[in-house]
Amino acid sequence: MTAAKILVLPGDGIGTEVMAPAVAVMQAAAAAVDCPLDIDEGLVGGVAIDATGSPLPEATLAAAQAADAVLLGGVGGPKWDHLPMSERPEKGLLGLRQALGLFANLRPALLFGPLAEASSLKAELVADLDILIIRELTGGIYFGEPRGVEQRDNERVGFNTLVYAEHEIQRIAKVGFELAQKRGGRLCSVDKANVLEVSALWREVVSAMHVDYPDVELSHMYVDNAAMQLVRAPKQFDVIVTGNMFGDILSDVAAMLTGSLGMLPSASLSASGVGMYEPVHGTAPDIAGQNKANPLATILSVAMMFRYSLDQPLAAERIEQAVAKVLAEGYRTGDIANADDADHMIGTREMGDRVLEQLG
Numbered sequence: 001m002t003a004a005k006i007l008v009l010p011g012d013g014i015g016t017e018v019m020a021p022a023v024a025v026m027q028a029a030a031a032a033v034d035c036p037l038d039i040d041e042g043l044v045g046g047v048a049i050d051a052t053g054s055p056l057p058e059a060t061l062a063a064a065q066a067a068d069a070v071l072l073g074g075v076g077g078p079k080w081d082h083l084p085m086s087e088r089p090e091k092g093l094l095g096l097r098q099a100l101g102l103f104a105n106l107r108p109a110l111l112f113g114p115l116a117e118a119s120s121l122k123a124e125l126v127a128d129l130d131i132l133i134i135r136e137l138t139g140g141i142y143f144g145e146p147r148g149v150e151q152r153d154n155e156r157v158g159f160n161t162l163v164y165a166e167h168e169i170q171r172i173a174k175v176g177f178e179l180a181q182k183r184g185g186r187l188c189s190v191d192k193a194n195v196l197e198v199s200a201l202w203r204e205v206v207s208a209m210h211v212d213y214p215d216v217e218l219s220h221m222y223v224d225n226a227a228m229q230l231v232r233a234p235k236q237f238d239v240i241v242t243g244n245m246f247g248d249i250l251s252d253v254a255a256m257l258t259g260s261l262g263m264l265p266s267a268s269l270s271a272s273g274v275g276m277y278e279p280v281h282g283t284a285p286d287i288a289g290q291n292k293a294n295p296l297a298t299i300l301s302v303a304m305m306f307r308y309s310l311d312q313p314l315a316a317e318r319i320e321q322a323v324a325k326v327l328a329e330g331y332r333t334g335d336i337a338n339a340d341d342a343d344h345m346i347g348t349r350e351m352g353d354r355v356l357e358q359l360g
């Protein structure tokens with residue numbers, strides 16, 4: 001079996017702190033399922049600017065393009081905030097997304113039972129929530145042309161273009177159908193087909209593809225209703241597939257259902273299956289360097305990597321079960337702790353060690 005090539009990019013701030021336990025968990029889970037890994041480490045973001053002058057050095061880009069999966073911590077921080085937009089650490093992240101052709105963004109909203117109290121919704125509505133939002137990441141209104149602000153009849157007019165070609169809809173819908181097959185078998189496509197022509201095309205294309213996935217139950221929902229349903233009865237969903245802007249908004253709504261930024265993993269996939277895996281949170285300068293960051297979002301991103309890029313669902317399940325057990329035992333980092341958890345409060349490294357122990 002050839003070793004899967006993994007590029008690890010810790011980045012800045014808590015990125016480096018959460019990456020250390022995540023890599024240890026990755027190695028332990030790989031060993032448990034006999035999946036050889038070839039792990040390389042690179043620079044991205046602020047640390048890359050300091051070392052090379054560029055947020056995405058050539059060597060990092062080349063290593064990412066040669067990898068089966070990239071695991072990223074986070075980029076950015078006050079040290080680089082004075083730089084012009086085009087030279088900021090975030091450019092490293094955007095450059096990677098573009099160069100790797102990462103068109104599908106996967107954001108699970110998973111709520112471990114013991115953390116249900118942290119949600120802004122009633123615990124019974126969200127306990128054991130497990131939904132997956134798939135957002136188209138490289139098209140739609142964020143990239144459509146023409147765009148701009150121009151003078152028309154004595155006033156300025158701003159405009160953007162919401163555009164999707166059939167092939168863009170087909171490739172994201174394919175991800176949706178295939179992941180629904182691997183999960184609960186239900187796919188909800190979210191659009192605004194009652195108002196927008198591009199959404200009517202989206203709905204038509206997705207519906208036409210359904211014949212190839214008879215085992216998936218397909219439904220359609222308008223985005224305004226989807227937003228309402230996500231906070232009314234989120235467990236009705238399994239997989240949601242939607243365009244760039246609708247997905248941007250709905251995935252943040254879903255994130256808040258789970259209560260903590262420190263628990264949320266994400267994946268971005270290319271057509272060839274290469275993926276970039278990263279926690280949803282940033283570099284948290286307010287707690288960086290204090291062993292306070294919750295590493296579970298990054299550890300759960302490693303689980304997604306095993307599932308979606310390495311085709312090792314067993315390794316993914318082991319990691320997710322280990323995290324569930326650690327939480328069930330009451331261990332908490334500060335961000336997910338409440339007043340009763342004082343004697344089970346632990347730091348970044350200790351949380352990583354608990355997960356490793358559970359992995360055996």
Ligand code: NAD
Pocket residue numbers: 014018073074075076077078090093261262278280281282283284285286287292293294295297335
């Ligand atoms: P943030 O996600 O870094 O932090 C928001 C709040 O959540 C902070 O109070 C922080 O302490 C807390 N938090 C975040 N992750 C946590 C974790 N794992 N454990 C415990 N608490 C956690 O967002 P921000 O403050 O808006 O941004 C800080 C920096 O991160 C900025 O430079 C921003 O550009 C960058 N950023 C990077 C990414 C990325 O690399 N993908 C994403 C968002 C923000």
